[in-house]
Amino acid sequence: MRNHLVSFGRFRHDRRGGVIVEFAFIVPIFATLLIGAVEFANFVNMNQRMDRVANTVGDFAARQDQVTPADLGNFFSAAQHIAAPHSLNADGAIILSSVQGDDASGPQVLWQQIVGGSLSAASQIGSQGGNANLPTGLTVNDGATLLVTEVYFDYQPEFTSNLISPVQVYYRAFHRPRGTNVLALAP
DSSP: OHHHHHHHHHHHHOOTTHHHHHHHHHHHHHHHHHHHHHHHHHHHHHHHHHHHHHHHHHHHHHTOSEEOHHHHHHHHHHHHHHHTTSOHHHHEEEEEEEEEBOTTTOOEEEEEEEEEOSOOOOOSSOOTTSBOOOOTTOOOOBTOEEEEEEEEEEEOOSSOTTTSOOEEEEEEEEEOOSSOSSOEEOO
């Protein structure tokens, strides 16, 4: 019996395995922090890309004298390249609206087109032919046109999709047409 007590005493004072036990406790914490940092970086990157998509598509449209269906296809193609590696086809939608100022009844949505994407989303600006819902302080002079680009995107976390639910992000950009006072939509 005494021999077993001596062996237990030596084992109790032996510190050689302590590093392995500490390592086993710390590795899951560091792995969780690393995965969280990667997810956060992906989310920030996606937000920057969608903001850039909204501004670029609006800028492209504002440079036109009129917008044709071919232009809308080109805008979406450019947006896909900007949004890569995220897919606007599968998880996004871009809505381009033309709002005209009307002193009598307030700003009106002249026309509205879904530029691309398969995500089902409704414009927060309003619907074609109806009153435009613009941010407070944003005015459109009587007869002038304002282009509004709205981008919706469903973000799916890459590594933590079972822990974090998908998030829908929304960006919008406002541009005034450069070459004409009223931007027309060609058939």
